[in-house]
Amino acid sequence: MAKRKNCPEEFKRDxxxxxxxxxxxxxTDIAHGLGIHLETLRKWIREDRTRAHAADGGRGADMTPDEKEELKRLRRENARLKEDNEILRKAAAYFARETTR
Structure with missing residues (x-):
């Protein structure tokens, strides 16, 4: 039996x-190049599409494919920026705490 890898969310998004x-x-080529199983990659794509569909409330039917892709890209970018802000907030709190000692 193959050992399961827990891939980071960023790797999955990428x-x-x-x-x-x-x-x-x-x-198949992409999965092989990334060193993951084909079905794993298919699962991640399904999950991404489900997330995107849920995020737009199922209203994506009136959007062009380019608009849908742009919306997905912007949502991913927004999520990454929120993560970055959280990291910076924690770092600032840490350094503020260290300078008062």
Missing amino acids: AVDLVYSSPDRTL
Whole structure:
């Protein structure tokens, strides 16, 4: 039995982004290049599509494919920026605490 890897969320997002940005490559090729199983990559893509569908409340039918991709990109960027802000907030609190000692 193969050992399960717990991949970071950022790796998963980057893998899905790679699939969307590489229409000329097969899923098999991308999965092999990333060192993951094909079905794992398919699962991540399904999860991303489900998240995107839930995030727009199922209203994506009236959007063009380019608008949908832009919205996905902006939402991912927003999530990353929120993570960065949280890290910076914690770092600032740590350094403020250290300078008062």
